[in-house]
Amino acid sequence: MPPTSSATKDSAAAHIWAKGVSVDFSHAGQTNRVLHNIDMSIPRGGFVSLIGPSGCGKSTLLKVLAGLLQPAEGEVRVAGVTPAEAARQRRIGLVFQEATLMPWKNALDNVKVLMEIAYKDRSKEDITQRATEMLRLVGLEKAALKRPSQLSGGMRQRVSIARALAMDPEVLMMDEPFGALDAITREEMSEFLLEIWQRTGKTIVFVTHSIDEAVFLSREVHVMGTGPARIVETMPITLPYPRVEESYSLPEFAVASGRLRRLLKDGHGSKATS
Known part of the structure; x- marks a missing residue:
C-alpha cells in the first residue's frame, strides 16, 4: 500500500523512514507483539544506533528496515522505496555479529x-x-x-x-558487529567504522548493547524499551566529530552516557554495558 500524501512528503525527506510499525510473532496459537508503533526518520548520511535491553526488538526492527521481515502494521521506506525493493536494488548492505566468512x-x-x-x-x-x-x-x-x-x-x-x-549500498545496517570482540579491539573497530563512515557518506543503522559504543559512534540514539517493545526516546548525541580515544573522557560523553543509562532503566531495565 503506497504512503498517504503526508507520509509521502515525510518519507521523501528521510533516507530511512518508518511510521506506525508493529511486528507480531505467533507461537502455539498465540500472537505476541514484539514491536509496537515504531516511528523513525533517519537522514541521508546519518549514523543511528538502536540500544535497549535484551529481547526489546532491536534486531527485529533492523530486519524490518532491511526488508528481511514484513511488519504486521505500518509503513517503511528506504531511499523512497520499500525495504524489499531497496534490497533488490542493492541499496542495503548487512553486517552481522559473526563475520560469516x-x-x-x-x-x-x-x-x-x-x-x-x-x-x-x-x-x-x-x-x-x-x-x-x-x-x-x-x-x-x-x-x-x-x-x-x-x-x-x-x-x-x-x-x-x-x-x-x-x-x-546507500545504507549499511549492522547488528552488533563488534559484540564478540574484546574491549580494546571493540574500541579500535569503533574508530575504524567512523573513519569508513566519514569517507563513504553511507547511512548507518547500528544495533548495540553497549552504552559507550552508542555514544561514541552515533549522531542519534534510539532507546528501546519493553512492555510493549517500543522506542522510549530518540536522543541526539552532541559530542563533536572527529571522535577519538580522548572523546571518552569529555564531559559531553559522561552526560550522554548517564542519560542513556537513565532512559534504559526507565524503559523497564537493561543489561547494557559500558
Missing part, C-alpha cells in the same frame, strides 16, 4: 563472493579490482591472500564490512 576462501575471495553472484555482466578483472579497493579501504590490502583462520576477530569483521561495501 567462507573458511576455504581467502580475504579477497570472500569480498568478491557477493559481487560474483550479483554482477554477472562484470568481468573477473573488474570484480577483483573492486574487491581489492575495498580491502584497501578497510586497511587489509596486505592480508588479501590470508584465510579467515589466519585473521584476528577484528580483521575478519573488517573483511565482512569490505564485502558489504563492495556492493556500494
Whole structure:
C-alpha cells in the first residue's frame, strides 16, 4: 500500500523512514507483539544506533528496515522505496555479529563472493579490482591472500564490512558487529567504522548493547524499551566529530552516557554495558 500524501512528503525527506510499525510473532496459537508503533526518520548520511535491553526488538526492527521481515502494521521506506525493493536494488548492505566468512576462501575471495553472484555482466578483472579497493579501504590490502583462520576477530569483521561495501549500498545496517570482540579491539573497530563512515557518506543503522559504543559512534540514539517493545526516546548525541580515544573522557560523553543509562532503566531495565 503506497504512503498517504503526508507520509509521502515525510518519507521523501528521510533516507530511512518508518511510521506506525508493529511486528507480531505467533507461537502455539498465540500472537505476541514484539514491536509496537515504531516511528523513525533517519537522514541521508546519518549514523543511528538502536540500544535497549535484551529481547526489546532491536534486531527485529533492523530486519524490518532491511526488508528481511514484513511488519504486521505500518509503513517503511528506504531511499523512497520499500525495504524489499531497496534490497533488490542493492541499496542495503548487512553486517552481522559473526563475520560469516567462507573458511576455504581467502580475504579477497570472500569480498568478491557477493559481487560474483550479483554482477554477472562484470568481468573477473573488474570484480577483483573492486574487491581489492575495498580491502584497501578497510586497511587489509596486505592480508588479501590470508584465510579467515589466519585473521584476528577484528580483521575478519573488517573483511565482512569490505564485502558489504563492495556492493556500494546507500545504507549499511549492522547488528552488533563488534559484540564478540574484546574491549580494546571493540574500541579500535569503533574508530575504524567512523573513519569508513566519514569517507563513504553511507547511512548507518547500528544495533548495540553497549552504552559507550552508542555514544561514541552515533549522531542519534534510539532507546528501546519493553512492555510493549517500543522506542522510549530518540536522543541526539552532541559530542563533536572527529571522535577519538580522548572523546571518552569529555564531559559531553559522561552526560550522554548517564542519560542513556537513565532512559534504559526507565524503559523497564537493561543489561547494557559500558
